[in-house]
Amino acid sequence: GAVVSQHPSRVICKSGTSVKIECRSLDFQATTMFWYRQFPKKSLMLMATSNEGSKATYEQGVEKDKFLINHASLTLSTLTVTSAHPEDSSFYICSARPPTSGSYNEQFFGPGTRLTVL
Amino acid sequence: AQSVTQLDSHVSVSEGTPVLLRCNYSSSYSPSLFWYVQHPNKGLQLLLKYTSAATLVKGINGFEAEFKKSETSFHLTKPSAHMSDAAEYFCVVSSFGYNKLIFGAGTRLAVHP
Numbered sequence: 001g002a003v004v005s006q007h008p009s010r011v012i013c014k015s016g017t018s019v020k021i022e023c024r025s026l027d028f029q030a031t032t033m034f035w036y037r038q039f040p041k042k043s044l045m046l047m048a049t050s051n052e053g054s055k056a057t058y059e060q061g062v063e064k065d066k067f068l069i070n071h072a073s074l075t076l077s078t079l080t081v082t083s084a085h086p087e088d089s090s091f092y093i094c095s096a097r098p099p100t101s102g103s104y105n106e107q108f109f110g111p112g113t114r115l116t117v118l
Numbered sequence: 119a120q121s122v123t124q125l126d127s128h129v130s131v132s133e134g135t136p137v138l139l140r141c142n143y144s145s146s147y148s149p150s151l152f153w154y155v156q157h158p159n160k161g162l163q164l165l166l167k168y169t170s171a172a173t174l175v176k177g178i179n180g181f182e183a184e185f186k187k188s189e190t191s192f193h194l195t196k197p198s199a200h201m202s203d204a205a206e207y208f209c210v211v212s213s214f215g216y217n218k219l220i221f222g223a224g225t226r227l228a229v230h231p
Contacts, residue, residue: 006161032217043208043221044162093161095219105150105212106169107219111161 003027004096006110013084014118021079021113023094029074030096034107035067038091050077084117091115120145122211124222132230137196139225141209144190151192152210152219153183162208168192179203204229 003026013019023033031052036044048069049057056069066088068080077096081088091114095107125140143149150169154162166177173185183194192209209222 004161034219043223046218049217091159095162105217105219106152106164106167108164109154109162112159114159 002098002108004094004108004110006092006094006113008113009111010114010116012116012118015085016083018080018082019084019115021081021092021094021115023077023079023096023110025075025096025098025108028096028098028100030077030098031074032097033071033077034095034097035069035077035079036093036095038093038112040091044093047079081115084115086117089115089117120149120211120220122209122220122222124207124209124225126225127223128226128228130228130230131199133201134198137194137199137203137227139194139207139209139227141192141194141222142190143192143209143211145211150212151183151185152212153177153181153192153194154208154210156206156208156224158205165194165207199227199229201229201231203227 005024007022033050035047037047038044046059047062050069050071052071052074058064071077091112093112095109097107121144123142152167153165155165156162165181166175168175168185176182181196183192185192207225211220
């Protein structure tokens, strides 16, 4: 149980275009999902917390107009990188917190999406 | 405030020898502690978690970790390394009722034949 999927796994796009990444919890409902960014050989950096039916909460320094997050259902959150530029190239990972995690904040992670902006 | 420090950025062991990956944490409240593993270009897999039950936590693939409050440590160990254990390992802390996970910088484990 507690499987999280991401689509696509890899995407290459031209500078100036927008890219949408989907994160799905396959066997549980997640009222809260999280989006992380990981630079090569670095740790994960939390970008935003996505709550179903409400606006996402962005971490300091993350441009909300650049990284649009929509959490339209209890099993789906999307991250759209708008007007992508080469510096947006990165590994994006989502996670979802199942209701059974209680107050301990256990999260299950998706396999990640490798974005390359040319 | 919460923070986590992984004391080694790289650890190299021979196959069949013990593994020790060190992690120290700081937390104002009762912490939850996790170890995740990440293989190249993959997502994160939970190895084990501590959530205020037994201080010695057993995880998958023969890994275990011991929560030591007096030392604020949560070191990851395995008696005998396999080649497939080569990966990046992250120590992660969260506090009771806190919404976020705080990641350590990661430790890259290399396993040599």
